[in-house]
Amino acid sequence: MTDSPRSSPSVPRSDTLPGSHADESHHLPGRFAGYRAVLASRVRSQRSYRSNFAIDLASSALVGLIELAEVWLLFHQVTVLGGLTFQQVLLVFGIADMCNSIADLFVGHCDTLPKYVRAGTLDVFYLRPQPLLLQLMTSDISLRRVTRAGVALASLVIGLSINDIHWSVGTVGLLVLTVFCAAAIFSAMYVWAAGLQFFLIQGAEFTNAFVYGGRYAATQPAAVWSTPLKVLFGFVFPMALSAYVPALRLLGLPGPAGLPTWLAWCTPLAALWIWAFALFMWRLGVRHYQGGGG
Amino acid sequence: MPELVIETERLTRDFRIRGKGATALRRSTLRAVDNLQLRVTPGESLGYIGANGAGKSTTIKMLVGILVPTSGSVRTCGLDPHRDRRRLAAEVGVVFGQRSQLWWDLPVRESFEILAAIHRLPGPDARARTGELIEQLELHDFLATPVRQLSLGQRMRAEVAAALLHRPRLVILDEPTIGLDVLSKQRLREFLITERHTHGTTLLLTTHDMGDIERLCERVLVVDHGSTVYDGNLDGLARAAGSDRTLVLDFVDATPDLTGIPHTTHLGSEVAGARQRLAFDSEKTTAAAVLAAVGQQAELRDLTIEEPDIEDVVRRIYQARR
Numbered sequence: 001m002t003d004s005p006r007s008s009p010s011v012p013r014s015d016t017l018p019g020s021h022a023d024e025s026h027h028l029p030g031r032f033a034g035y036r037a038v039l040a041s042r043v044r045s046q047r048s049y050r051s052n053f054a055i056d057l058a059s060s061a062l063v064g065l066i067e068l069a070e071v072w073l074l075f076h077q078v079t080v081l082g083g084l085t086f087q088q089v090l091l092v093f094g095i096a097d098m099c100n101s102i103a104d105l106f107v108g109h110c111d112t113l114p115k116y117v118r119a120g121t122l123d124v125f126y127l128r129p130q131p132l133l134l135q136l137m138t139s140d141i142s143l144r145r146v147t148r149a150g151v152a153l154a155s156l157v158i159g160l161s162i163n164d165i166h167w168s169v170g171t172v173g174l175l176v177l178t179v180f181c182a183a184a185i186f187s188a189m190y191v192w193a194a195g196l197q198f199f200l201i202q203g204a205e206f207t208n209a210f211v212y213g214g215r216y217a218a219t220q221p222a223a224v225w226s227t228p229l230k231v232l233f234g235f236v237f238p239m240a241l242s243a244y245v246p247a248l249r250l251l252g253l254p255g256p257a258g259l260p261t262w263l264a265w266c267t268p269l270a271a272l273w274i275w276a277f278a279l280f281m282w283r284l285g286v287r288h289y290q291g292g293g294g
Numbered sequence: 295m296p297e298l299v300i301e302t303e304r305l306t307r308d309f310r311i312r313g314k315g316a317t318a319l320r321r322s323t324l325r326a327v328d329n330l331q332l333r334v335t336p337g338e339s340l341g342y343i344g345a346n347g348a349g350k351s352t353t354i355k356m357l358v359g360i361l362v363p364t365s366g367s368v369r370t371c372g373l374d375p376h377r378d379r380r381r382l383a384a385e386v387g388v389v390f391g392q393r394s395q396l397w398w399d400l401p402v403r404e405s406f407e408i409l410a411a412i413h414r415l416p417g418p419d420a421r422a423r424t425g426e427l428i429e430q431l432e433l434h435d436f437l438a439t440p441v442r443q444l445s446l447g448q449r450m451r452a453e454v455a456a457a458l459l460h461r462p463r464l465v466i467l468d469e470p471t472i473g474l475d476v477l478s479k480q481r482l483r484e485f486l487i488t489e490r491h492t493h494g495t496t497l498l499l500t501t502h503d504m505g506d507i508e509r510l511c512e513r514v515l516v517v518d519h520g521s522t523v524y525d526g527n528l529d530g531l532a533r534a535a536g537s538d539r540t541l542v543l544d545f546v547d548a549t550p551d552l553t554g555i556p557h558t559t560h561l562g563s564e565v566a567g568a569r570q571r572l573a574f575d576s577e578k579t580t581a582a583a584v585l586a587a588v589g590q591q592a593e594l595r596d597l598t599i600e601e602p603d604i605e606d607v608v609r610r611i612y613q614a615r616r
Contacts, residue, residue, distance in 0.1 A: 034412035041408060045399045120393025126360045127395065127457075128412050129383040290362045290376070291309070 034130060035138040042141045056144035064151030067097060071219065082221030087162050088251055089221065094156025095182060096218035096243035101149035103186035109140040110194040111204065111211060122289070133282055136194065165250055174246060174264060181267035182218075182242035184275065189214055189237065191278035198285030214239045223256035230258050238270035297372050299464050299496045300334035300357060304366035307352050307520075326352040328520035329366065336463070339490060339497040341511030343608055349520040350500040354466055357498075358386055371463055384413065387462035391469035394449070395456045396441045402452045403437045406459060413460040420459070427455040430485050447478030454482065458489065464496045465489075471503050483509045504605050516608055523611050532607050533577070540600040541572045541584060549592040558584055 047053055071093050075086035084092070116122045116136065125135045165171060193207035200206060217225075217233040222240035225233065233239040241263055248255055249264035307327040327349040334340055344350050355361040356368050359375035359382060368375060371385040389395075396405040403424075410420035428434060431451045436444055444452065450470065458465060467486075471479045483506065489495055499510060507514060507528070514531050516524040524534055540561065543552075548566040552558075557579040561571040574584050581599060588594065 028416055029411050029414045031414075033414065034408070037408040037411040041397060041400055041404060045397075120390060123355070123360055123390065124393060124395050126358060126379060127383055127386070127388050129380040129414075130412065131380070287362075290360065291307070291364070 034128075035134065039138055039141055042139075043143060046141075046143050053144070057147045060144040061147035061151055064097065064101070064148035067219070068093060068151060068155055082223035083253065083256070084221045084223075087159065088247070088253075090155050090159035091163060091247040091250065092159075092221065092243045093219045094152050094154075094159050095178060095247060096152075096215070096239075098149050098152035098156055099179060099182035099242065100186045100215050100218065101145045101152055102183045103190065105142050105145040105149065107137050107187045107190045108142055108145070110136055110190040111197065111207060113194040113197045114204070117198075117289075132286060133191070133279075137191075160250075163251055166252060171250055174249060178243070178246040178264070178267055181271040182246075184271040185238055185242045185267070186215070186218075188271070188274040188278040192274075192281040195278065195281030195283070195285035198288045210237060218243050220244070222259060227258070234259055235270075238267075238274055241267055241270045297336070298333050298369070299336050299338070299371055300332055300498070301369045302330050302332045302366065303368075305330040305332070305353070305356065305363055305368050306365045307349075307356060307361060308364045325520050327356070327363075330517075330520075330522060332515070332522075332525075334496060334498065336496055337490070337494045338513060339511050340499065341507040341514045342498060342500040342517070343502075343507065343514060344500075344517035345612070348517045350517065351468060352520075353517075354388070354468055354498075354500070357466065358382065358388055384460060385462055386464045386466065387457035387460065388466045389450075389453050389457045389468065389470050391450075391467075391472045394441070394453060396449075396452060398442045399440055401438045401440055402433060402444070405441065405452070405456060409456055409459050415460060423459055423461060424455075427458060430488060431455050432481065447474050447481075450474060450478065451482065451485075454485070458495075461493065462495070464498065466498045468500050469502070470499070471501065471506055479503070479505065486510055516611055518612055518615060523615060531611075532601075534611065539574060539576055539581075541574060541581065542598045542600060543570050543572065543588060543594060544568065544596040545570070546593045546595050552588060552591060555584055555587045 046056075071089060072086065075081065075089065079085065081089070113122075113136070116125075116139075121139070122132075122136075125132050125139075128135060160175075189211050193211050196207055197203050214233060214237050217229075218239040222230060222234060222244045225240075230240070234241065240259060245255060245259055245261060246264040246267065249261040253261070255261040255263070305327055306325065306329055309324045309326055310321050311324050312321055326347075330349075330353060342350055342353070352361060356363050357370050357375060359370075359379035362376050370382055373382045373385070375382050395409070396402065397408065400408075406424050406427075407420075410424070415423070428437065431454060433448075433451060433455060436448050436452075439448075441449060441452065454467075454470065465486075471482060474482065486497065487510065490497060497510065499506060501507060512527060514524065514526065514528055515522060516531070524531055526534070541558075545568050548568050549570065550567060551560055551563055552570055552572060553560045555572060555574075558572045558574045561573055563570045572584065572588075574581070585594070585597070
């Protein structure tokens with residue numbers, strides 16, 4: 001095979017003129033330059049229609065507020081649900097909805113895969129020298145979710161300040177770990193849903209039950225769940241582990257049957273598991289699309 | 295022997311299709327590509343003709359790694375398209391007439407910049423190549439226009455530039471001129487001829503437009519129901535179909551039907567025989583011999599020779615197989 005010119009880049013040699021920054025242009029663009037260029041263009045394009053963007057931001061904030069109001073209404077009827085007060089549930093809601101909004105911001109478009117398939121965008125991804133899933137994940141970004149994440153962040157901050165939390169290096173560490181892992185867990189939910197939709201054209205209803213059902217479940221105290229639900233949204237899709245169990249740990253409360261609070265430190269494992277599942281589903285879906293024994 | 299750009303060995307692809315209604319549970323198999331043997335050498339220009347559903351798009355998808363063959367093998371630019379898809383992406387440029395590689399909401403120039411970053415082209419190289427393509431495809435006037443506002447002809451030219459930005463060795467064009475007006479077609483064809491000439495690019499073209507084939511392709515592949523029914527040059531295609539050339543003869547006076555000229559077939563008469571059409575087999579006789587024989591019977595005023603219409607030739611090949 002003959003080398004194409006770009007596979008033998010003219011690397012700027014150290015003996016070129018000192019301080020010749022002009023030679024920068026001889027560098028190959030970095031491995032991530034392509035992804036960055038796409039994402040930057042998405043950001044520009046969303047912000048270029050100012051009024052539209054403002055409406056998007058406002059409506060997304062409104063959705064976040066309505067979700068929060070729903071929780072508040074529930075606690076208007078009962079003072080304690082699943083062993084938690086409204087003040088304490090703010091913490092669960094804050095972590096869960098913020099991390100989910102972050103995941104939605106970056107990879108939420110993945111579960112609209114059938115649209116990519118119909119428009120032929122997916123076939124175009126095949127023509128580019130990048131992994132398909134990374135291309136899909138970085139093909140868009142939903143900036144409007146920022147405001148919804150903001151509502152959740154406010155709820156989290158209020159939850160953290162009005163509850164009686166014994167602050168230590170451990171609790172701060174746990175909070176940071178939880179936020180990262182929960183965002184990863186929710187991202188994985190969008191990815192496996194995308195993989196499954198290779199099989200189920202018009203199958204969004206089915207995956208939505210888990211993705212958005214899971215999203216809702218994550219904001220609720222899992223103590224009130226039946227055992228099958230605890231298995232499904234506690235471990236298979238680790239929703240309870242993403243916010244509820246860590247919140248209990250932060251508050252120093254005991255966990256319900258089946259969900260001891262030491263599990264709060266196991267969110268990285270839960271994230272690994274759901275990502276492994278997501279990548280497996282994605283591979284299965286791609287194989288099905290290509291007809292290679294799917 | 296140079297490395298082949300495309301090499302397939304008994305390449306086959308089946309699709310399982312589900313029936314409708316009562317037969318929904320029964321699955322049947324549709325063979326889209328059937329034992330395709332294809333070898334394309336560097337610099338060749340191949341026209342790939344076939345009716346809708348003849349398996350052209352399926353073949354292209356297997357060539358670039360979008361679909362995996364059911365059986366047989368395929369190598370593109372010496373690579374396994376499925377396993378080495380990402381390496382292959384640097385060698386191949388594809389224009390799908392029906393799907394866009396550009397970002398619909400971005401100006402054309404920005405799409406090029408992003409694609410250059412995706413293909414990791416060094417800055418000066420990317421600028422030089424973009425400049426070259428802009429010049430040759432005459433994109434100046436709409437570089438700042440968002441893709442969604444382009445006319446079809448403009449968009450197609452931008453798509454071709456996008457697919458060729460990374461200087462692929464093999465360019466695959468799936469229905470590139472569909473819906474284009476005569477001038478846009480002409481421009482695009484001229485560009486492709488130049489591009490081949492200067493860079494030695496290998497071309498694979500599917501089209502329903504016989505003008506594309508005539509202008510651009512040295513070699514023609516005709517497929518029907520997934521299998522190859524003709525593989526050779528354009529002239530040979532006409533011969534293979536047994537297509538005759540046609541003499542259109544205008545006489546000074548009304549003339550009785552000329553049915554007795556050797557190796558010719560009388561196709562019809564108009565204006566009471568003042569214009570007659572004779573098909574002749576160019577293997578067995580010459581236009582001059584036919585004219586001499588005609589000249590003995592009537593006085594000629596004018597004549598034209600009609601070449602066989604390729605569309606007609608392909609139709610004949612299809613019909614002969616049924």
